[in-house]
């Protein structure tokens with residue numbers, strides 16, 4: 001495969017930028033749906049942030065760039081640090097927020113909220129989501145929906161019972177580049193031909209355990225009340241069984257969600273190999289290395305999808321490749337990556353270039369691709385670039401989709417049912433590692 005493709009070519013031509021705004025608008029317009037309950041008064045939505053750690057603050061910062069969003073409350077058990085920091089930032093931006101330690105107090109006192117953004121550790125998602133939905137609030141809950149399917153089912157049932165919206169934070173589903181690839185290239189143009197395989201990965205370098213400023217440590221009794229044994233566990237919850245799901249859930253869930261979306265189906269079986277090979281098992285209960293293979297059975301035939309997450313080496317970073325008999329789509333949330341590669345024998349893509357769905361390779365690339373390097377090697381096809389450039393915060397369109405759905409202007413791009421399907425597919429990888437064998441999904445497993 002072409003070297004630039006794997007290394008994520010960061011090359012943007014000026015004319016793509018000019019075309020981007022128009023194309024993005026064109027991509028998004030057809031997916032606007034109407035019909036949800038209308039708001040009574042102004043367009044302003046009053047929201048709370050529940051969990052103001054690193055991701056909560058990413059969501060908060062994205063919301064500060066969205067019109068008509070007013071924060072009214074921040075809830076976080078780390079009073080002296082994250083709660084205080086988020087409250088100060090919001091106050092600096094003119095939001096009159098009340099800080100809370102316990103979400104039940106917040107729900108008891110805040111009577112004018114429209115929605116809540118939940119970015120607490122995975123094992124808290126179900127209690128927080130159910131509590132908020134039952135208080136009449138719409139919920140944006142970060143992925144993974146929950147660390148257990150039993151709890152995730154509780155979330156789905158409560159969303160259905162209350163009729164409130166539940167968006168799960170698989171934000172690529174609202175990303176204009178992914179929307180373009182799905183709606184225009186895969187569905188409409190069927191540009192890959194017959195999709196036969198997928199590979200994706202998230203590789204990252206060795207990282208030290210997360211620490212904390214000692215003077216801001218949470219008292220042990222408070223930690224225990226909220227399910228943590230120590231400050232170390234509180235900061236590094238992702239690695240602990242019962243709290244998170246390890247890197248395959250933390251990182252892989254985003255990309256496996258895209259596998260299902262672009263395949264327009266759900267996996268039939270999964271096999272996986274993994275283990276805590278590098279880190280200390282006492283503090284890294286979940287696997288630091290996982291390699292999984294999903295099998296899909298679609299009406300068009302079988303698709304095999306490989307996914308790996310490494311936490312000891314960052315080679316090639318993170319991306320998803322969709323490989324069909326007529327071409328390859330290389331896509332990543334990383335804004336500088338993305339491109340299409342036509343198989344030499346497949347029909348011309350000129351039509352799609354003329355329609356603005358792709359940007360043709362530069363003549364220099366075409367010349368380079370005809371050079372024979374080695375007779376045994378397949379010559380890498382030239383890269384067609386994607387015409388959509390997206391430079392906003394990655395989570396902003398998904399949040400906007402949530403807010404516009406509350407306003408009745410759109411429908412959710414990742415509602416509780418999609419979130420649940422992805423949780424079923426992803427959590428099964430850890431089961432397959434543990435079982436040491438191929439596990440078959442019962443289609444009923446994906447339904448609540």
Ligand SMILES: NC(=O)c1ccc[n+]([C@@H]2O[C@H](COP(=O)([O-])OP(=O)(O)OC[C@H]3O[C@@H](n4cnc5c(N)ncnc54)[C@H](O)[C@@H]3O)[C@@H](O)[C@H]2O)c1
Pocket residue numbers: 050051052053054055056075076077078082083101102103118119120121122124142143144169170171226234235250
């Ligand atoms: N969508 C994405 O790209 C993305 C990226 C990173 C993290 N996440 C998700 O966001 C969530 C949070 O991850 P993070 O990296 O911010 O973790 P974090 O540990 O940095 O932050 C969690 C915050 O929740 C608070 N908290 C813990 N228990 C609480 C409780 N019971 N009530 C109130 N506050 C509580 C903590 O004090 C902390 O401030 C996770 O579900 C994670 O999977 C999503």
